[in-house]
Amino acid sequence: MSADRETIAVYDARSADYATMVSAWETPGIDTFIAAMPHPAYVLDLGCGPGLDARRMMDAGLTADAVDASAQMVSVAQAAGVTARQALFDEIDGEDLYDGIWANFSLLHAPRAAFPLHLMALKRAIKPGGLLHLGMKLGEGEGRDGLGRFYTYYDEDDLVRHLKMTGFTPAARFRGVGKGLSGEESPWIWIHAHG
Numbered sequence: 001m002s003a004d005r006e007t008i009a010v011y012d013a014r015s016a017d018y019a020t021m022v023s024a025w026e027t028p029g030i031d032t033f034i035a036a037m038p039h040p041a042y043v044l045d046l047g048c049g050p051g052l053d054a055r056r057m058m059d060a061g062l063t064a065d066a067v068d069a070s071a072q073m074v075s076v077a078q079a080a081g082v083t084a085r086q087a088l089f090d091e092i093d094g095e096d097l098y099d100g101i102w103a104n105f106s107l108l109h110a111p112r113a114a115f116p117l118h119l120m121a122l123k124r125a126i127k128p129g130g131l132l133h134l135g136m137k138l139g140e141g142e143g144r145d146g147l148g149r150f151y152t153y154y155d156e157d158d159l160v161r162h163l164k165m166t167g168f169t170p171a172a173r174f175r176g177v178g179k180g181l182s183g184e185e186s187p188w189i190w191i192h193a194h195g
Contacts, residue, residue: 004149007150010181011068011069015076016076018073019049021180023052028135028176030053033131036100036192041061043098043099044067045064046067047106047109048084055077057102067091090114093121093124094125096126098126098130099131101126101132101133103132103135108136109150120166123168126195129194131193132194132195133191134163134192135188138154138175138186167195168193168194172192173192
């Protein structure tokens with residue numbers, strides 16, 4: 001099991017702070033992702049946090065399977081009207097289920113050794129041609145932030161290589177820099193890839 005209990009405990013303790021912080025953001029890539037979905041569409045929001053992105057997808061007519069490892073984040077998402085459930089990355093299974101998978105700054109908490117396994121599970125779970133949104137922080141190595149959350153960092157070439165090795169076809173990419181819950185500024189990237 002690749003869940004980091006210390007990371008989950010931070011999200012449990014700071015779920016309200018996190019929800020307030022992300023409610024002020026314009027989520028990069030979400031409009032493109034929603035526009036690319038067929039109607040009707042069934043999408044996985046992997047690491048849904050307070051459910052704001054899932055709620056936006058639902059408001060656009062998509063059916064969202066919103067999951068998060070943090071019980072408190074699931075509660076916040078449910079309070080926002082999102083049908084969220086608690087699940088770890090390791091618990092994502094099934095084949096050809098989703099038209100799209102939204103993994104926005106969630107898989108960066110997986111250990112490097114587990115990352116390819118999670119991508120393979122997502123490749124199995126997405127329908128042929130479905131769209132994966134992968135948001136990750138850029139950098140090198142693994143470590144904890146100022147709040148104690150575990151992160152694994154990649155450069156763009158590494159992410160593209162991992163996606164291709166698991167059968168995804170990378171397409172659009174976008175880079176940015178921003179501050180997260182810890183207040184630390186980090187470079188990040190999202191990549192859209194087809195299954």
